[in-house]
Amino acid sequence: MEKLSSILLIDDDKTTNFLNRLLLEDLQVAHQVLVAENGQQALHIMTQGQQQSRPALILLDVNMPVMNGFEFLEAYATLEEAYRQSIILVMLTTSLHPRDIARLQELPIQGFLSKPLTKQMVQELLQTHFQRVLPD
Template identity: 75%
Template sequence: MEKLPSILLVDDDKTTNFLNRLLLEDLQVAQQVLVAENGQEALHVIEQECQKTSCPPLILLDVNMPVMNGIEFLETYAPIKQAAEQSIVIVMLTTSLHPRDMARLESLPIQGFLNKPLTKQMVGEILQKHFKQELPT
């Protein structure tokens, strides 16, 4: 399996980021796992990575965060993504979604929702569905 150049984790929970990073590194699915603790940090990381090497092809995004939440990130990020013409997969990771949030997310550039915690099976499904890749055995 060819590794993704990078995956960006965006979550304000340090423990969640640690565990998700550990899982992704253990599965060896990306050359680099990047972490941001809110949407504003994520925008900065994306800007740096897109200029330096290549944009992260996969972003795992939490909904509820301080400073800039996942919905605000998507509203800000959508025009940037279109301008850059990048095919970046964004999957929301959450514990639950309020129907009001679900309605707002339907019009934004995401490719799915997953309930926390992230598992090996979930990572495998994302890779297969969006990147036509299988987990290494």
């Protein structure tokens, strides 16, 4: 399987970041897994990094200090469309409350997943958005 250029994990929970990074690296789905603990750090990585640090996939938490997922999306929307159009953005949440699901469905994202991230979820993301299949 051809690897993604990079994946950006945005979550304030260090344990979640560690486990998600471990899973993604173990599955060997990307050349690079970047981690930000809030939306502000993520924007810095994206705007100050090199071309190769532009993520193919962003996995974004909703509730974070400094800049939460919704605030990140507002700032992200101001980036050049040519930059954004090649990025798949998926929200990761622990809340499956109907009110939160309804709000997520209104956002300019390509999907949302309930935490924790699993191999099956990664497989579905790769198939749906990148037409790639994990090797057995």
